[in-house]
Amino acid sequence: MPNQSADALLQSFRNKVTRNIVWAGAITQLLLAGAQLWLAHYLQAVIMFAAAAVLGVIAYSYRRQRIPDFWRVIFMALLTAICVVSIRNNGTLGVYWAYPLLVASFFMFRDGYAIALASAVTIVMSMAAVLYMPSGDAWRIAASLLVILVLGGVFVVMLGRMQKLLHQLVVTDTLTGLQNRHRVNNVLSQLIHNFRRYHRPASLIMLDLDHFKLLNDKHGHLFGDQMLKQLAARLKKTLRINDQLFRVGGEEFLVVMPETELEEAVKVAEKLRLNVANNPFDGKDAQAHLTVSIGVAQLRAEQTWAEWINTADTALLEAKRKGRNQVCKAESYTPTA
Ligand SMILES: Nc1nc2c(ncn2[C@@H]2O[C@H](COP(=O)(O)OP(=O)(O)OP(=O)(O)O)[C@@H](O)[C@H]2O)c(=O)[nH]1
Numbered sequence: 001m002p003n004q005s006a007d008a009l010l011q012s013f014r015n016k017v018t019r020n021i022v023w024a025g026a027i028t029q030l031l032l033a034g035a036q037l038w039l040a041h042y043l044q045a046v047i048m049f050a051a052a053a054v055l056g057v058i059a060y061s062y063r064r065q066r067i068p069d070f071w072r073v074i075f076m077a078l079l080t081a082i083c084v085v086s087i088r089n090n091g092t093l094g095v096y097w098a099y100p101l102l103v104a105s106f107f108m109f110r111d112g113y114a115i116a117l118a119s120a121v122t123i124v125m126s127m128a129a130v131l132y133m134p135s136g137d138a139w140r141i142a143a144s145l146l147v148i149l150v151l152g153g154v155f156v157v158m159l160g161r162m163q164k165l166l167h168q169l170v171v172t173d174t175l176t177g178l179q180n181r182h183r184v185n186n187v188l189s190q191l192i193h194n195f196r197r198y199h200r201p202a203s204l205i206m207l208d209l210d211h212f213k214l215l216n217d218k219h220g221h222l223f224g225d226q227m228l229k230q231l232a233a234r235l236k237k238t239l240r241i242n243d244q245l246f247r248v249g250g251e252e253f254l255v256v257m258p259e260t261e262l263e264e265a266v267k268v269a270e271k272l273r274l275n276v277a278n279n280p281f282d283g284k285d286a287q288a289h290l291t292v293s294i295g296v297a298q299l300r301a302e303q304t305w306a307e308w309i310n311t312a313d314t315a316l317l318e319a320k321r322k323g324r325n326q327v328c329k330a331e332s333y334t335p336t337a
Contacts, residue, residue: 019059021107022072023055025055025075026055026059029049029082030052048082051078051082054074054078076104079097079101080121082097083101087132087133088132092137095125102118102125102149105121110160111157118153122145125142126138130142175229178236178246179244179247181246183246184254187256191256194258201261202256202260203261203262203265204296204312205268206252206296206297206313206316207253207255207272207292208249208294209292210293215290219288222284231290231292232253234279235255235272238271242259243256243258265296269294273291273292273325277292293316293324293325295317295318295319295330296328297315297329297330298330
């Protein structure tokens with residue numbers, strides 16, 4: 001199983017991009033403060049050094065974490081204020097900073113929040129242009145900022161949709177349409193949290209088709225695929241709505257059962273086993289009689305999600321070892337949460 005889920009990887013990528021933008025903001029302010037010092041604009045130099053220091057502290061304090069919303073808003077507000085002062089003092093030269101600032105706002109937040117923040121930046125900058133610049137320049141600047149806002153907004157919406165689609169592809173098994181192993185650790189970690197905090201039990205069923213290689217060899221890989229699809233549909237139909245079904249390997253499936261004690265999970269496992277063994281599967285040119293071996297394990301207090309899965313896996317191996325087409329439960333369960 002992968003150590004980090006798709007969700008966690010995506011979130012950590014986003015956090016990294018945001019932190020790097022804050023670092024970039026701090027370095028830019030530092031360079032500009034140096035330039036103001038060179039030009040003997042001492043007040044502006046001091047303000048910019050202070051801004052660089054604040055941004056540097058934010059980026060450094062959260063170097064391995066997500067920068068909280070509050071500090072991200074402060075970051076944008078600080079740079080917007082500096083930009084307005086720059087437009088007031090330098091006119092057109094100050095406007096150049098409005099454009100990267102507008103683009104940065106699309107990276108600092110997600111979806112609707114990013115568009116709202118970028119709209120606020122556009123309005124403030126346009127107002128500064130109207131107040132401090134000749135009207136011929138002001139409306140051109142406001143219009144060009146608006147164009148960037150619209151393009152950026154379209155980009156953010158498209159990116160959001162693509163991310164959702166990609167995420168869906170990453171966590172879905174294309175053959176059966178079930179969730180694949182990428183979301184398993186998230187789901188199990190949540191159940192472990194519920195168990196430790198609220199003493200809510202949970203169990204796992206690990207299920208593996210018996211002698212599937214022989215079936216593939218006899219009828220071909222496509223026939224095997226058909227069997228896997230039918231098995232997935234059948235398992236799904238038999239389970240409760242709260243149970244989650246994953247395809248975690250070639251012919252291996254995992255059922256996650258919240259609010260379920262070991263004995264109850266064993267009964268469900270037995271029901272699944274009988275359903276498979278007693279009802280032949282219809283392939284394109286032939287019927288197949290399949291069986292499954294199953295391991296069942298209830299979550300124990302001290303276990304991590306990987307250890308919990310290993311316990312179910314060990315019970316499954318026991319079922320295989322004892323001759324297949326049977327359910328084995330992980331023994332020595334002691335509810336000590
Ligand atoms: N058709 C098909 N076969 C697959 C897929 N993924 C894995 N397999 C096959 O599943 C078979 C698994 O073989 P083994 O691990 O030896 O297991 P088995 O034959 O079921 O034997 P036991 O598990 O010991 O009962 C291999 O032949 C794989 O090629 C798939 O997506 N489609």
